[in-house]
Every structure is written in C-alpha cells, then in structure tokens.
Amino acid sequence: MAESYIQNQIAERIGGNKFGKGSVLYKFEKIKRAKQSAMQAHPEMDIIDMGVGEPDAMANEGVVETLCMEAAKWENRNYADNGIAEFKTAAAKYLSDVYKVSNIKAETEVVHAIGSKPALAMMAQAFINPGDITLMTVPGYPIMGTMTKWLGGEVYNMPLLKENQFLPDFNAIPAEILKKAKLLYLNYPNNPTGASATKAFFKEVVQFATKHNLIVVHDAAYAGLTFDGTKPLSFLSIPGAKKVGVEIHSLSKAFNMTGWRMAFVVGNPLVVSAFAAVKDNNDSGQFKAIQKAGIYALENHWITDATSAKYSRRHDMLVEVLKELGFEVKKPKGSFYLYVQAPKAVKGGQKFKTAEDFSQYLIKEKLISTVPWDDAGAFVRFSVTFLAYDLEEEKMVIEEIKNRLSDVEFVF
Numbered sequence: 499m500a501e502s503y504i505q506n507q508i509a510e511r512i513g514g515n516k517f518g519k520g521s522v523l524y525k526f527e528k529i530k531r532a533k534q535s536a537m538q539a540h541p542e543m544d545i546i547d548m549g550v551g552e553p554d555a556m557a558n559e560g561v562v563e564t565l566c567m568e569a570a571k572w573e574n575r576n577y578a579d580n581g582i583a584e585f586k587t588a589a590a591k592y593l594s595d596v597y598k599v600s601n602i603k604a605e606t607e608v609v610h611a612i613g614s615k616p617a618l619a620m621m622a623q624a625f626i627n628p629g630d631i632t633l634m635t636v637p638g639y640p641i642m643g644t645m646t647k648w649l650g651g652e653v654y655n656m657p658l659l660k661e662n663q664f665l666p667d668f669n670a671i672p673a674e675i676l677k678k679a680k681l682l683y684l685n686y687p688n689n690p691t692g693a694s695a696t697k698a699f700f701k702e703v704v705q706f707a708t709k710h711n712l713i714v715v716h717d718a719a720y721a722g723l724t725f726d727g728t729k730p731l732s733f734l735s736i737p738g739a740k741k742v743g744v745e746i747h748s749l750s751k752a753f754n755m756t757g758w759r760m761a762f763v764v765g766n767p768l769v770v771s772a773f774a775a776v777k778d779n780n781d782s783g784q785f786k787a788i789q790k791a792g793i794y795a796l797e798n799h800w801i802t803d804a805t806s807a808k809y810s811r812r813h814d815m816l817v818e819v820l821k822e823l824g825f826e827v828k829k830p831k832g833s834f835y836l837y838v839q840a841p842k843a844v845k846g847g848q849k850f851k852t853a854e855d856f857s858q859y860l861i862k863e864k865l866i867s868t869v870p871w872d873d874a875g876a877f878v879r880f881s882v883t884f885l886a887y888d889l890e891e892e893k894m895v896i897e898e899i900k901n902r903l904s905d906v907e908f909v910f
Contacts, residue, residue, distance in 0.1 A: 505517070511647070511648040525854070525869070525870065526869075528854070528858070529549060529857070529861065529867060529869065532858055532861040532862055533545055533547075533861055533867055535862065536861050536862050536865050537865070539862075540865055543865045544865070545861075545865050545866075545867055546865060546866045546867065546884060546895060546898060546899060546902075547867045547884055547885070548866060548867055548868050548880040548881050548882075548884055548899075549867040549868050549869045549879070549881060550881055550883050550884070551689065551835075551869075551881055551883070552750070552751075552756040552883060553750075553751060553754040553756060553805070553834075553883055554883045554884065554885050554886070555754045555805070555808075556754060557753060557754045557755050557758065557791075557795075558753065558754070558795065558798070558801045560794055560798060561753065561755065561791045561792075561794050561795050561801075562791070564787075564790055564791040564793075564794040565787050565788060565790075565791040568786065568787035568790040568791065569785075569787040571787070573786075574785070574786035574787045574790070575786075576786075577782040577783055578610075578782065578783030578784055578785065578786050578789060579778065579782060579783045580609055580610070580774050580777060580778055580783060581609055581610035581762075581783055581784070581789065582786055582789050582790075583604070583605070584789075584790070584793055585610055585762070585789040585790075585792060585793055586604040586605065586608040586609070586610070586762075587604045588792070588793040588796040588797055589602075589604070589608045589610075589747070589762045589764060589796060590602040590603070590604040590607075590608055590764070591796070591797070592747075592796040592797075592799060593732065593734065593747075593764060595799060596722065596730055596799050597721075597730055597731070597732035597734070597735055598732075598735060599732050599734045599735050601740070602734070602764060603767070606767045606770065606771070607740075607764060607765060607766070607767050607770055608762055608763070608764045608770065609762065609763050609770050609773060609774045609777065610760070610761070610762045610763075610783070610784060610789060610792075611746070611761040611762060611763055611777065611784075612759045612760075612761070612781055612783075612784045613748065613750065613759035613760065613761050614717060614719050614746045614747075614748040614750070614761040615641055616780070616781070617746050617761055617763055617773070617777075618639070618641050618642045618645075618683075618715070618717065618746065619641050619642065619644075619645045620773060620776045620777055620780060621642065621681070621715050621744075621746075621763075621773055622642050622645035622646045622649060622651070622681065623645065623649065623776045623780075624769075624772040624773050624775070624776045625680055625681055625713060625772070626645075626646050626649045626650075626651040626680065626681065627649070627650070627651070628649070628650030628651065629650065629651065629652070629678060630646075630651040630652070630678060630679075630680045630681075631646075631651060631652045631653070631654050631675060631678045631679040631680060631681075632646040632651060632652070632653050632654070632679070632680065632681040632682075632683060633654050633656060633666075633671065633675075633679050633681065633682045633683065633712070634653055634654070634655055634656065634683045635655070635656050635657075635658050635666050635683070635684065635685070635688075636655040636656070636657055636658065636873040636874055637658065637690055637691070637871040637873040637874060637877075638658075638683075638685060638688075638689070638690075638873075639685060639689060639717065642681070642683050642715070643683075646681070651680075652678075654671065654675050654679065655873075656668075656670070656671065657873065657874035658688070658691055658693070658874055659874055659875065660839070660875065663693060664688060664691040664693035664837075665693065665695065665699055666684075668702070668706050676710045679710065679712060680711075680712065680713060681712065681713050681715060682703070682706075682707055682712045682713065682714050682715070682743075683715050683717070684703065684714065684715070684716050684717070684733075685716070685717040685718075685719070685720075686716070686718075686720075686721070686731075686832075687720040687721065687723065687724070687830065687831070687832030687833035688720075688833065688835075689719070689720065689833065689835060690835050690837055690869065690871055690877075690879040691830075691835070691837040691877075692830030692831075692832070692833045692835040692836060692837050693830065693837075694724070694728065694731070694830065694831040694832045695731065695733075696731075697731065697735075697736065700731070700733050700735075700736045700739065701736055703733070703736075703739075704736055704737070704738045704739050704741075704742055707742040707743065708738065708741070708742055712742065712743075713742065713743050713744075713766075713769060714733065714739070714742050714743025714744070715743060715744060715746065716733040716743065716744070716745045716746070717745075717746050718732065718733070718745050718746060718747050718748075719746070719747075719748040719750065719751055720751050720752075720832055720833040720834075721747070721752075721832070722751070722752030722799070722802045722806070723751060723752060723802065723805065723806050723809060723832050723833055723834060724806060724831060724832040725806060725809070725810035725813070725829070725830075725831060725832065726810065726829075726831065728831040728832060730832075732745060733745050734764065734765055739765070740765050740766055741766065742766070743765055743766055743769060744763050744764060744765030744766055744769045744770060744773070745763075745764055745765055746761060746762070746763050746764075747761060747762055747764065748760070748761040749761065749792055749795055749796075751833075751834070752799075752801075752802040752805065753795040753801055753802065753805075754805060755792075755795065758788055758791070758792070759784060759788070760784060760788055760789070760791075760792040809833075809834045809882050809883075811889070811892070812834075812882035812884075812892055812896075813829045813830065813834075813836060813882055814829065815892065815893065815896040816836060816880060816882060816896060816899070817829045817836065819896055819899060819900045820836075820838060822900070823900070823903050823904065823908065824841075824907070824908050824910060825838055825839070825841075825908070825910075826839060826910070834881055834882045834883050835879050835880070835881055835882075836879070836880040836881075836882065837871075837877050837878075837879055837880075838877060838878050838879075838880060839875065839876065839877055839910070840852075840853040840855075840856040840857075840870070840876040840877060840878055841856060841908035841909055841910050842909050842910060843908070843909040844859075844906045844907070844908060844909070845906070845907040845908070845909050847906065850876070852870070852872050852876055853870035853871055853872045853876035853877055853878050854870040854872060856870065856876070856878060857869065857870035857878050858870075860878070864902045864903060865902070866899060866902060866903075868880055869881075
C-alpha cells in the first residue's frame, strides 16, 4: 500500500517522515517485552515487579469520599481554568505546616497543575527560546529536556555520581554553557538515585542561580517521603530561593494519588504567572472535585506518615538482603527508590557490560523486574512499591528475592 501523505506532514521534533518506522526499542519497552517473555518461559513463577515507579496502595478513604461527595455538586461541574482559590490556600498552608515555608502568598505564588509531568513540560514552554539551554541531571526524568529540544533549545546534562553523593557538580559546567543557560532543573529526593539534598546544597543552588541568572525548577514529587528522622525539606525554605525559582509538588507519591493528576507550582510570582499563562493555553484546569479531594489530602498530611513508614520498612528489608548477596548498598533518606550498582558478572557465568544487561538478566532468569540506568555509571533502580498487602506479604516478597538470587554469586 502506498505511503500516506500524512507521513511527510509529521513534525520533525517527533521523527518527521521516519516516525513509527524505527526499530530502536526504548528502555521501558525492552523491560515490558522481557517481562512478557519471562512469564511465558516460567509460568510457574510470578514476576516480582521492583520497577514500578508509583505507589501500590489506594488513596486514603477520606480523599476518596471527598471526591465522591464533591463530584455530586452542581457547582463543581464546570471548567476550573487555573484552579480554585481554596486549593491554592490549602497548598500554601501545607508548605507552612510540613516544610516550614510560611512566606507563600496563595493568590499570586501558587497555581495548580494536572500532575507534575505537564507542569514540567509547560515550564519549558514558558521560558525556552531557540538556542537557550536547560541544565538537567542524568540520570533523571526526561520530560523537561524533551520539551526544551522540541522548542529549539539545548540540554546540558549534569551527571549524578556516587562520589558526589548523587548531587550535580556546578563547577564542572563550562562557562560557555552558563552564558546560554536559562533553566536549572533539580529533583530531590531524587528519581532514580534516591539521594536527598541538604540545606547546604540548596544554599549553593540559590547562590549559583543568582550568579548566572538561572531559573530553578525543583521537582519535589518525593519530598514528603522521608525516613529515619529526616524531615521533609523544601527548596523554598532557603533564604533567597523564591527570588530564583519555583518548586513543583505532586500529590501522586506522598498521597497515593498518581492517577488523580494533582500537583501545584509554587514560588517566584513571575515564574508562577508565566507558567499559568502557558497552562491557560494548554488545559482548562483539573476537575474541581479532584481539587477539593486534594485539599482534604493536604489538610490531612499525616496520611503520608504511614506511607513513609511502609517504604522505610521495605527499604530496611531489601537493603539487608542485598547486602547479604554481596551488593554495596545504602538505604536512602527518602523516596521509594533504591539505587544499586550493577555487578560485573555472575561467577563462572554471564558477564554484564551494562546495567541494562544485568536488569535483563534479573527479568529473564530470576523474574525480578528493575529499571537500568547507564547514564552515569551502571546502576539498577529497585522500587519498594511492589504489591504486598501487609507486613507478612512484604516479608514473603523480600524472602523470595533472596531465594531467587542466592543460587548464584555475583562479581563486583
């Protein structure tokens, strides 16, 4: 059949006339296919999915009940545009109660978003012109870089290295890059490394951004999930932070609300206003009933405590088992990710040139799904969001991981 003329009309940014013709498999598609193949080869075993980057639990009952009640109200049926005032107020109070950031003006310094992913994409739309540079960490969440490139900008990758506690080294950025850099994107606690930022690091960020006229966008999707006495830390708690940027908070991870698509951008009023202008041309706001359910969550932030305790407990068990198996691993201070250096080989058996090689081995041979990262060293990401309904089931999953990996010896 003759090729449709539409093939030649597709935008170059997504492949142009080569769109849909490529044979390259991306990371998550490779994982998906490997899982399917492994399940067919070993129908007697269940996949242990440690690759899922979203909570395994439902939203709190009060959140669900609020949604049901508010969805039935006539006044909540119509467009929400850039959000209801009550949600902005709740978001500002949440920052004050949980993060001790008390200088937020709800009316001008907060705006909701339909999840943090579109917020990150639209942030680039608000600031990137052709030739501008976005500074991003690798490994990391790619959406802001993708949108920067689509807009004719460039991306400069800052590697997150173990020897630097998985924090970017600003001193390594060339001067010619900094001259064109406009956005500095950060994410702590970090996906995928699980690393946490410190107040000292955020102070360095404020100074660096001020010196080089950078707009800081801090993705705080995992900021509420902290363990072992570590308190949630907001970039905006640092003096001067609001002068240089914003923070994006998501209800997805801290409140088990991934599918609800509820987030907010908070901080510098001009950045918030610019983002809101772009957002107003992209969507008509999240359903008001969901915003009001989000208010219930933010006002009952104790909900996060039980979730954090669960992830902390699972981290403890997983770290103990992996150490017994020879891995050098350290429990993170936040997030539900455990970032583990991949071994070089199985003793007397398969060699692993990359983290992807090791991740594929875990799926195909052990039916344990992880996510590989080879951007700055060979690491795999374990997520403790595996499906388990109580402590006993959690112990069973961890024990099964130990059993499946104990019949080989890894070389590091």
